[in-house]
Amino acid sequence: MSTDVAVRVEDKLFYNRYQVDPGRAHIKVRPHTTPSPQLKALLKACPARCYELNDSGQVEITVDGCIECGTCRVIGEASGDIEWSYPRGGYGVLFKFG
Amino acid sequence: MIEERFDAIVVGAGMAGNAAALTMAQRGMKVLQLERGEYSGSKNVQGAILYADMLEKLIPDFREEAPLERHLVEQRFWMLDDKSHVGLHYKSDDFNEEKPNRYTIIRAQFDKWFSSKVKEAGATVLCETTVTELAQDAYGKVIGVKTDRRDGEIHADVVVLAEGVNGLLGTRAGLRERPKPENVALAVKEMHFLPRETIEARFNLKGDEGAVIEAAGTISRGMTGMGFIYSNKECISLGIGCLVSDFQKTGETPYGLLENFKKHPSVAPLIEGSEVKEYSAHLIPEGGYNAIPDLCGDGWVVVGDAAQLNNAIHREGSNLAMTSGRIAAEAIFQVKSRRDPMTKANLALYKKMLEESFVIKDLKKYKDMPALLHNQSQNFFLTYPQLVSKAMQNFVRVDGTPKKEKESSTLRSFVSARSWTGLFGDAFRFARAWR
Numbered sequence: 001m002s003t004d005v006a007v008r009v010e011d012k013l014f015y016n017r018y019q020v021d022p023g024r025a026h027i028k029v030r031p032h033t034t035p036s037p038q039l040k041a042l043l044k045a046c047p048a049r050c051y052e053l054n055d056s057g058q059v060e061i062t063v064d065g066c067i068e069c070g071t072c073r074v075i076g077e078a079s080g081d082i083e084w085s086y087p088r089g090g091y092g093v094l095f096k097f098g
Numbered sequence: 099m100i101e102e103r104f105d106a107i108v109v110g111a112g113m114a115g116n117a118a119a120l121t122m123a124q125r126g127m128k129v130l131q132l133e134r135g136e137y138s139g140s141k142n143v144q145g146a147i148l149y150a151d152m153l154e155k156l157i158p159d160f161r162e163e164a165p166l167e168r169h170l171v172e173q174r175f176w177m178l179d180d181k182s183h184v185g186l187h188y189k190s191d192d193f194n195e196e197k198p199n200r201y202t203i204i205r206a207q208f209d210k211w212f213s214s215k216v217k218e219a220g221a222t223v224l225c226e227t228t229v230t231e232l233a234q235d236a237y238g239k240v241i242g243v244k245t246d247r248r249d250g251e252i253h254a255d256v257v258v259l260a261e262g263v264n265g266l267l268g269t270r271a272g273l274r275e276r277p278k279p280e281n282v283a284l285a286v287k288e289m290h291f292l293p294r295e296t297i298e299a300r301f302n303l304k305g306d307e308g309a310v311i312e313a314a315g316t317i318s319r320g321m322t323g324m325g326f327i328y329s330n331k332e333c334i335s336l337g338i339g340c341l342v343s344d345f346q347k348t349g350e351t352p353y354g355l356l357e358n359f360k361k362h363p364s365v366a367p368l369i370e371g372s373e374v375k376e377y378s379a380h381l382i383p384e385g386g387y388n389a390i391p392d393l394c395g396d397g398w399v400v401v402g403d404a405a406q407l408n409n410a411i412h413r414e415g416s417n418l419a420m421t422s423g424r425i426a427a428e429a430i431f432q433v434k435s436r437r438d439p440m441t442k443a444n445l446a447l448y449k450k451m452l453e454e455s456f457v458i459k460d461l462k463k464y465k466d467m468p469a470l471l472h473n474q475s476q477n478f479f480l481t482y483p484q485l486v487s488k489a490m491q492n493f494v495r496v497d498g499t500p501k502k503e504k505e506s507s508t509l510r511s512f513v514s515a516r517s518w519t520g521l522f523g524d525a526f527r528f529a530r531a532w533r
Contacts, residue, residue: 012288041346045284045346045352047352070263071342074381089247090225093378095140095206097376
């Protein structure tokens with residue numbers, strides 16, 4: 001596990017093309033004081049590392065690097081921890097190869 | 099609301115959606131296909147292998163113009179521990195045939211071409227349009243879709259849900275459940291670019307020949323998962339996937355597994371010096387036969403990954419998608435030709451036709467495999483690969499130990515790791531699930 005921390009996901013996302021839709025996050029985290037086990041799992045399971053812990057210990061999401069795989073929906077939507085939609089038409093990740 | 103009315107609306111422009119839209123348009127139906135990406139393919143992710151037979155049924159002369167990468171002449175299965183691989187390789191010149199059976203493809207390029215055929219056949223393809231909801235009448239019958247465009251409600255006699263593994267519409271309308279973490283794998287992939295000659299030399303290929311490596315073992319750290327390495331013309335698709343429930347349970351990171359896989363001594367030399375040009379991720383349906391939802395209802399059918407139609411054992415998804423899309427379209431056309439309404443009872447023809455095809459037959463054959471591999475993941479993905487590697491090393495290393503002693507030491511290592519009951523039980527359970 002210790003080797004994983006060194007993996008810079010942001011470098012990987014830098015290869016990708018995105019059309020960011022400012023101010024319209026397609027995924028939202030339900031406001032909370034202490035994160036649920038599902039939210040904590042997203043810190044590790046999200047392949048784009050969109051989920052981060054803020055200074056006061058809550059899970060926050062930044063969707064700009066999202067590659068729209070749906071893993072967080074599968075883990076966190078049923079419990080109501082997150083709300084998940086697809087980005088508006090034409091926005092989000094634009095795969096060159098896919 | 100858009101006044102124009104369609105015979106059918108297809109949501110999604112992946113393999114299943116394109117097959118469905120093409121088939122209905124070829125039969126003269128008025129088809130609208132909606133895709134949220136900037137073009138068909140820009141949101142689609144796959145390894146990717148294309149199976150010729152299923153595409154030939156839709157576009158017989160596809161080889162003349164489709165953007166294909168390499169035709170596959172070699173399949174390698176690797177069982178990995180941290181330092182070694184035990185391999186089963188099959189390469190045959192028979193695969194250098196006039197009409198090859200399998201090709202590697204790059205989905206964004208292939209899907210764009212596939213979509214051009216859909217348009218040529220007469221379907222209307224509207225990209226950059228996200229369908230947000232199904233439109234239903236007071237009785238729950240699906241009568242069309244709502245989109246994120248202004249006045250974006252559009253009506254049709256039937257909606258084909260080809261919205262992919264993570265399709266929201268069916269779930270939002272209560273037609274099927276959201277995939278469970280134990281029924282989907284998360285795969286991450288990178289595209290590694292290298293000169294053509296380098297790829298051919300490293301994989302021992304000539305011309306447009308291609309090779310595929312599928313690898314399982316300690317790379318998934320005891321989780322149910324697999325790595326893959328596919329050779330394209332000028333790049334290598336390399337990735338790894340594991341069940342979402344396993345990621346959730348272990349706290350492993352997908353990119354951590356990917357980096358580890360790339361550093362494996364059997365893998366690293368294949369991609370050395372490459373330039374990475376994309377990092378992607380996608381879910382793969384792994385639940386098999388038992389996870390297939392209702393396939394049709396009043397005014398709708400579901401096809402491809404959205405219907406969980408993926409053969410996890412043979413790593414086949416796109417051909418099940420194409421075939422289910424085509425069969426759904428043929429069933430819809432038959433119902434329409436009889437001037438019957440698109441009710442659940444009439445659309446059940448799709449289900450019946452699919453059950454008679456290889457799609458459901460294959461998934462039924464392996465219906466117990468997903469649960470077996472999932473429950474036994476430590477054994478099948480960690481213990482056995484380590485034991486087999488040790489056994490092979492013991493077999494080939496020459497150090498003056500009498501062969502008889504070597505054999506009993508190998509046997510002892512298996513029995514002490516799994517016990518006789520465990521070994522026979524695993525073999526029995528595996529054979530029963532494979533049957």
